[in-house]
Amino acid sequence: MTIAIFDILRYLLTILWWLIIIQVVLSWLFAFNVLNTSSRGVLALSHALERITAPLYRPIRRLLPDFNGLDFSPLIVLILIQVLQMLLDGAERSLVYSTT
Template identity: 30%
Template structure:
């Protein structure tokens, strides 16, 4: 059972890394540090969007319209942290 805990923790770590990369990349694109006309930047950006957009779109259904502010990544990040805390607090069930 401890391997199940470790696998879940690994999956959450990977999702956390992908979300951090997406958030930082969105800031860099919005501040025009990165340009989507560069092929490698565009490929990474579209790949991250394809991975995260299904989760963000479900969260956006519940959030009110905030104009130009997208709070879906923040809500998803908070949910991910909450899941990690719940998993760590209940780690005794896996051992």
């Protein structure tokens, strides 16, 4: 049962990882005018991803200094996701070894 919980948490972190990557790539494509911002579907996807990721970025943006338009908060969130995955793996291993 506990292994299933760790798997679910790992899958959720992986999904969040990919949502952030997609959101960053979309923002770059908008910034370089590769994607048309008048496309309703692409714009709706971008807004949905922004609503999902903005609460994660907000506390980090408050702490980071201004880098003249560069936003490093997605990078920091991705690093934190990796750290959480490592902690989950370690906790899962310690639970598995302690029960055997």
